[in-house]
Amino acid sequence: MDIRGLVLINxxxxxGTEPNHFGEVPLALVDVAGKSALMRTAERLxxxxxxxxxxxxxxxxxxxxxxxxxxxxxxxxxxxxxxxWRTAENAFNDLVQAGAEIVILIKLGCYFEPDFDAxxxxxxxxxxxxxxxxxxxxxxxxxxxSASRRNDAASLFRTNLSKxxxxxxxxxxxxxxNPLSNACDLRQLAIDILTLQTDTSPAGQQVxxxxxxxxxxxxxxxxRVIAPAFIGAGACIRxxxxxxxxxxxxxxxxxDCGTVVENSSVLANSYLxxxxxLAHSVMGMGVIANLRRGATALISDVxxxxxxSDSAAPNFLSSAKEFVxxxxxxMWRGIxxxxxxPADLNTTLHQTSPALGKAAGYEAPACNAGAADEFxxxxxxxxxxxx
Amino acid sequence: MEINxxxxxVKRMPERVNARTAREFxxxxxxxxTTDRPQLVLDLSQVARLDAAGVExxxxxxxxxxxxxxxxxxxxxxxxxCVVLELTRTERLFEIYDTSxxxxxxxxxxxxxxxxxxxxxxxSPSMSAA
Numbered sequence: 001m002d003i004r005g006l007v008l009i010n011x012x013x014x015x016g017t018e019p020n021h022f023g024e025v026p027l028a029l030v031d032v033a034g035k036s037a038l039m040r041t042a043e044r045l046x047x048x049x050x051x052x053x054x055x056x057x058x059x060x061x062x063x064x065x066x067x068x069x070x071x072x073x074x075x076x077x078x079x080x081x082x083x084x085w086r087t088a089e090n091a092f093n094d095l096v097q098a099g100a101e102i103v104i105l106i107k108l109g110c111y112f113e114p115d116f117d118a119x120x121x122x123x124x125x126x127x128x129x130x131x132x133x134x135x136x137x138x139x140x141x142x143x144x145x146s147a148s149r150r151n152d153a154a155s156l157f158r159t160n161l162s163k164x165x166x167x168x169x170x171x172x173x174x175x176x177x178n179p180l181s182n183a184c185d186l187r188q189l190a191i192d193i194l195t196l197q198t199d200t201s202p203a204g205q206q207v208x209x210x211x212x213x214x215x216x217x218x219x220x221x222x223x224r225v226i227a228p229a230f231i232g233a234g235a236c237i238r239x240x241x242x243x244x245x246x247x248x249x250x251x252x253x254x255x256d257c258g259t260v261v262e263n264s265s266v267l268a269n270s271y272l273x274x275x276x277x278l279a280h281s282v283m284g285m286g287v288i289a290n291l292r293r294g295a296t297a298l299i300s301d302v303x304x305x306x307x308x309s310d311s312a313a314p315n316f317l318s319s320a321k322e323f324v325x326x327x328x329x330x331m332w333r334g335i336x337x338x339x340x341x342p343a344d345l346n347t348t349l350h351q352t353s354p355a356l357g358k359a360a361g362y363e364a365p366a367c368n369a370g371a372a373d374e375f376x377x378x379x380x381x382x383x384x385x386x387x
Numbered sequence: 388m389e390i391n392x393x394x395x396x397v398k399r400m401p402e403r404v405n406a407r408t409a410r411e412f413x414x415x416x417x418x419x420x421t422t423d424r425p426q427l428v429l430d431l432s433q434v435a436r437l438d439a440a441g442v443e444x445x446x447x448x449x450x451x452x453x454x455x456x457x458x459x460x461x462x463x464x465x466x467x468x469c470v471v472l473e474l475t476r477t478e479r480l481f482e483i484y485d486t487s488x489x490x491x492x493x494x495x496x497x498x499x500x501x502x503x504x505x506x507x508x509x510x511s512p513s514m515s516a517a
Contacts, residue, residue, distance in 0.1 A: 195499035208458075210482075210497040224453065226482055228499060244479045262479050 003120065004100040005045040005053035006092055007038060008107045008161075010084050011060070020109070020181045022267070023285030024060060027180045028108035030284075031250045031268050033193040033230045034203025034214050035071070037111040037180060042074040043200065048116035050104050054095060056088045089157040096147045103153070107141035107161055111180045111189060113199050114173035119144050122171050130156065132168040135177045139170065175199075183282040183289040183296075190248045190265050194228040202230045202248075214251065223255075232268065250284075252308055269308045276304065395491045397462075399430040404441030413444050420448065425457035428490040432463040437471045449480065458482075462490040464503075 009028050011021070020027045028037040035043070042053040051073040059080050079087035095103050102120060114133055123131040129149040133142040141161050145153050155165035176198045178189045192198050194210075204214035210227025213219070217231035222239035225231065229243045232251035237243060240258040249255060249266045256274035266272060267284025280292045285307055289296045299305040309318075396419045401408045419425055427448065434441075445461075452459045460482045464472065472478035482502065484490040489501035 196497070206497070209493055209495070210499070224480070226480065227493075227497065228502075242480065260479070 001101055002099050003050045003102045003104065004095045004098070005042065005050045005104045005106070006088070006095060007041055007053060007055045008084075008088050008105070009038060009055065010058035010107075011081070022183055022186065022282065022289070023287050025285070026058075026060075026108075027182075027186055028111075029057070030186060031232065032186060032190050032265070033201075033212070033248050034232055034251070035200075037108055037189070039071040039074065040111065040200045041106060041108065042071050044113060045104060045116065046073050050116060054091050056084070056091050058084050085157050085160060089154060092145075092153050092157065093150065096150065100147045103145045103147055105143040105145055105153075105156075105161075109141055109180065111176075111178045112140060112142065112173075113175040113177075114142070115175060119171050119173065123169070126169050128169040129166050130164050130168045131171050132164075133173050134170050135173060135175075137172075143168070144171070184291050187263075187265055187282055187291055190230075191246045191263075194230060194246045194248065204230060204232070217249075238274075254308065271302075271306045271308050273304045393424060393426055393494075395426040395428060395494050397428045397430060397487050397491060399432070400434050400441075402433050403436045404434060404444070405436070405438050406440040409440045409444035413447065416448060420451040420455070420457075422457075423455060425452050425455055425459075426494050427452055427457070427459045428462050428487055429459065430462045430487045431468040432465055434465050434468040437468050439475075442471065442475050442477055446477065446480070458494070460484060460490045460493065462487040 009026050011026065022030055030036060032040075038055055038057075042055070045051060045053050053074050055074060055076045057076060057078050059078050077087060077091060092103060092105070102123065104116065104119075112133070112135060114135075119131065119133060122128075123144040123146075128144070129146050129152045131144040133140045133144075143156065143161075145156075152165050155163065176192065178192065179185050180189065189198075193200060193202055194212075202212035204212035204217065207213050208227070211225050211229050211231075213231045214233040214235075216234040218235070219225055219231060219237045220239040220241075223237040223241045224243070225237065226242070226244040228246050230248040231237060231243070232249055232253065234252040235249045236254045237249065238255060238257040238259075241255045242260040242262075243249060243255065244261070245263040247261045247264050247266070249261070250268040250270075252268060253266050253270045253272070255261060255266065255272050256276075258274055259272055259276045259278065261272065262277075262279040264278050264281045264283060266278075267282065270284045272278060272283065278288070280290060282289045282291070283305065286300070286305055287296060287298055288305065398412075398416060398419075401412060404412070416427070419427060429445070429448070431437075445459075449459045461472075462484045463486055464483060469478070472481075472483075482490075482493065484493060484498075484501050485503060486501070489498055492498060493501070
């Protein structure tokens with residue numbers, strides 16, 4: 001039997017929910033442990049004998065076709081927003097023309113691992129035109145459509161999958177489910193993949209129990225990777241860095257020397273600077289979303305966080321440019337730079353930090369340390385911390 | 388992944404780990420740490436007091452094992468040991484298992500359900516706007 005797959009990804013969210021994006025990229029296209037939800041869905045469909053799979057993706061400036069390649073049997077089509085549903089309907093018709101008898105239609109959305117064999121069997125047993133999947137009573141945008149019922153399919157596409165011309169048979173399915181609606185869900189998916197809660201596994205070779213490294217991933221000597229963890233293709237973990245507690249470092253990312261990454265996801269093509277401590281976060285595209293604090297911060301300092309290019313040449317040129325600018329500046333400073341004399345303790349204590357300064361409307365002394373006048377050996381220390 | 392057939396050494400840590408006992412314990416461990424690719428499990432179930440010297444000893448052991456391409460794992464930490472490890476944020480540098488048996492088995496296969504990790508976080512609706 002010829003069964004094919006059609007996967008749709010667009011910016012429309014289900015009613016009552018916010019659009020599921022991270023840094024303008026749909027979450028279904030963000031790599032998690034080496035593969036995006038789209039690729040994992042295509043892989044699962046192929047495992048159940050459903051293929052080839054066509055993906056229709058809404059056009060966005062941050063989406064490149066290059067990032068969608070690599071999954072066998074998956075063809076991607078990028079469509080403008082206004083023509084998205086028309087393109088989806090055309091893609092369905094193309095699949096039917098190519099000989100498909102049943103089409104599995106999935107809108108990502110959520111990441112779900114149903115038993116497609118059972119779904120198709122139920123669809124055939126009940127002689128349905130369109131079957132719809134549900135998980136724990138929650139209807140999902142996953143359909144099984146008889147290819148001969150083009151009008152039913154057309155009614156689905158023309159109502160943005162909200163209504164079908166005929167009643168859909170609801171097929172209840174169990175299996176791994178992740179709503180993939182925000183950064184928390186993205187992180188949870190990474191944890192579930194690394195702790196083998198899902199059928200799908202990290203896209204790399206297990207080099208030691210619980211540590212997966214994809215082709216081209218590099219861990220320098222002196223870096224420590226504690227299981228479970230995933231290092232993506234072309235990613236580099238510099239010396240002294242620590243990767244721990246279900247951390248995933250996606251493809252072409254770099255963790256610089258001495259940085260600790262704990263229970264976090266570092267998305268593809270990201271650079272995390274030296275000597276930092278990233279915990280309970282999703283980081284990428286210049287954004288850090290801290291899951292414990294429920295806060296998102298846009299980091300503009302490229303020494304801390306920056307995006308890297310997909311290909312090696314721009315990264316090399318950028319590094320070379322930085323190096324060429326750094327050497328003469330350091331030489332100039334070394335030869336002609338005025339040496340800054342450290343201010344004495346008394347002056348320092350009565351001086352307002354430039355960081356707090358007038359811009360914040362704060363003109364009081366940094367601290368009211370009258371004792372400094374009386375005791376020459378007086379030193380102000382922080383009550384906590386190691387600084 | 389290659390099948391691991393190298394021996395795993397399990398050592399139980401003393402009830403009180405201070406500068407003196409840590410030094411003695413380290414001395415006892417040294418022969419194992421100087422082997423090729425050492426695999427060690429330290430059982431912390433008996434530990435009632437663990438001070439800075441104890442934590443430093445654990446880090447030294449880990450570093451020594453790591454230098455020789457080996458690994459050090461912790462097993463069954465007592466509540467007191469857990470508090471000290473969390474306080475010093477060193478618990479994230481080790482794989483920690485519920486029992487010594489699980490820790491030993493983890494050298495030959497990944498056992499995600501036996502690891503002690505606090506990975507759950509509060510789901511925040513504000514994250515969706517990221």
